[in-house]
Amino acid sequence: MTDTDAAAPEMGHILRDWNARQYLDDYYGHRTVPEDEAVMFRFIARGLREIGRHFESGLDLGCGPALHHAAQIVPWVDRLDMADVHESNLEEIRRWIRNDPDAFDWSVFIGAERGGLDAEDGQGGTLAEREAMMRSRIQLLPCDLREAMPLGKPAQYPLVTSYYCAEWVIPTIEGWRETMRNVTSVVASGGWLFLAGVHATEYAIVGGRPARCARVAHDDIRGVLGQLGFAPSTIHVDVTPGLRPQVTGIQGTFMAYAQRG
Ligand SMILES: C[S@@+](CC[C@H](N)C(=O)[O-])C[C@H]1O[C@@H](n2cnc3c(N)ncnc32)[C@H](O)[C@@H]1O
DSSP: OOHHHHHSOOOBOTTTTOOHHHHHHHHHOOSSOOHHHHHHHHHHHHHHHHHOOOEEEEEEETOTTOOHHHHHHGGGEEEEEEEESOHHHHHHHHHHHTTOTTSOOOHHHHHSTTSTTGGGTTOSOOHHHHHHHHHHHEEEEEOOTTSSSTTSSOOOEEEEEEESOHHHHSOSHHHHHHHHHHHHTTEEEEEEEEEEEESSOSEEEETTEEEEOOOOOHHHHHHHHHHTTBOGGGOEEEEEEOSOHHHHOOOEEEEEEEEBO
């Protein structure tokens, strides 16, 4: 081992020692909506408005225990399937759907200033109405994005979302391309994909430890979507800087949406 090796932090994988509740507390336990999340709420709200289509169903891949983006999607779908490889994430969502007293509180991210409803310019109804819509439209299922058929059977959705997931599954650029093939395999022809993740980032602190991710940047995202059959004229990509890169390791966030040809 060289001196450099000795100084380098030991890198883990996001699934090692995953703790759904700690992830929520660390990344979403805020009293106000952080700037990067506010930017993403507006980007997604604008995209959904511009597409202007109501979908029979949507699928969120690698949903984790998080519900703030589901809150934005539910008005546009009859049913939202949320899928993750970790049962503990699905259980955390079930807890919220059941209204358990110890469920995570999403009211800040959905209903507070600069949150999901704010990004809809006051057109989206009240927090209580949105939460009721989420409880009636969300369904949960397992998935594994290392598999060519992530849901374990053939499936096609007109709307697919995935946030902060594909770059973590196999944390190399080749691994990310392979995962992106699996993610996009469930987008129907003519369907839309919304994708977000960490930008130009090697690792992030998850559960108090550094976990490695694939380092993807703006041109990789546009490139992979084009190669996987998304019409270049429909590909929108934006990047926002990380808020505390020295603490979290996250250098920035990308957000994208595109339509499959
Ligand atoms: C950083 S978290 C993001 C969670 C959530 N989408 C969000 O925006 O906060 C990464 C998620 O990817 C999921 N994940 C990792 N490997 C996966 C795999 N092979 N298949 C499906 N999901 C996976 C993890 O369980 C975790 O929920």
